[in-house]
Amino acid sequence: MDQKPQDDIDFLEPSVLLDETHYQEGFKNGYNDGLVSGKEEGRQVGLKNGFQVGEELGFYQGCVDVWMSVICIDHNAFSARIRKNIEQLAALVRSYPLYDPEDEQIQDIMEKIRLKFRVITANLGAKLEYEGRPASSKHDVEDL
């Protein structure tokens, strides 16, 4: 192409711009692809996580339902302390913010639920455990 001297800058500009254009186009393509695959991945993770949380909470709620039924039939089936613990567990499960996974307290509440459940099963002498969650003992190495 015939260029006049004052078009030197213009001559170079398309090459520089080409670099920039390619970059922008690549970025846009990547972003759009990422948006689609990210959403799908997020959906899968959310489903999996949500299922796990729901399953665990459902397990505790189920236990609470059975125990509450026992108390309805026979008020003195359990000691006062155990009854209180069951009621506390019921309240904790109810308080779990199912619809707000960003809530900072969810981990804390889940820990409290698991702990309260352990106290109740220890007192009932029931070997009952939520199977989906690994216990601490499986990961550690024995020491003195």
Added chain:
Amino acid sequence: MDGGGAAELREAHRLTGHSDRVWSLAWNPFTGSGAGPVLASCGGDKAVRIWKRSPDGAWHCSDVLEDTHNRTVRSCAWSPDGKLLATASFDSTTAIWEYSGGDFECVATLEGHENEVKSVSWSSSGSLLATCSRDKTVWIWEMQPGNEYECVAVLQGHTQDVKMVQWHPFLDVLVSVSYDNSIKVWADDGDDEWHCVQTLTEADNCGHSSTVWALSFNKKGDRMVTCSDDRTLKIWDTSADLSQPKTGDDHESWRHLSTLTGYHGRTIFSAHLSSEDIIASGAGDDTICLFTEVEGPSYRLILKKEKAHDMDINCVRWCPQDPRMLASASDDGTVKLWELRGNALD
């Protein structure tokens, strides 16, 4: 008591019988008038042995409690009335034995910990029992009629293996020590809600810089000694009553008084305060040290007994009926009884 001479720790008896390391000892606090002192020992051979003094002065093993735990028995503790013995095991259970009519019977088993139970302690009222484990939790149990035990609370807070728990001599305040280098103090609000009311750490309280293995209170409850993998003993002023819920900013805490460094060349596994406030310490350097409090308050070494055992010393315990008699347990499988003679308290 000897009037004169420098202090010395004389080996009086050597109790053999365990076929593996002896982990822990417990003197029966109440044996009734006329009866001599009774010592319980437990160890890696999954058994608990009961030792008594014969009329001729020699010691013999009167009972062997076995076939209950199927792993190491790590710790044992007598109830305040001396009628029950709790044994904590690596099999994750704690057994309660009733001692009546000269015979031992396992009357209850406490289950709940996820793995090895490291320590057990009875409160001074005798109605509460605490256990701790490698699962990082501390459990508090309440004794019910008919040898039933109810779990009152499961305390979470330590981030590692909890090595020992011990109740305050007369308050319902519990202390736990851990592989996480911290000392935690627990109390309840009167309604079964137990909380950690103080944590003594290296950063905030001149606490230990490594695993804390043991703690011991004095009779008055205003001194606590702790010992650690950092090879020091630390003495704490525990006169503040932490069993009461705090009101506003005006709360006292337990504070560091003194650190004893340079006396042991290895991890100090055990420390115990006698009724005369003499501190005994036993360590991985096979040595027993004795200290007494002097003006300050600070502490003076009374004596250092090297090669007290052939291997690591896991536990030292003063006899409640004879404050100059000390028992020690070791990896070498033996229990030794020592007599402190001479001017120990000068």
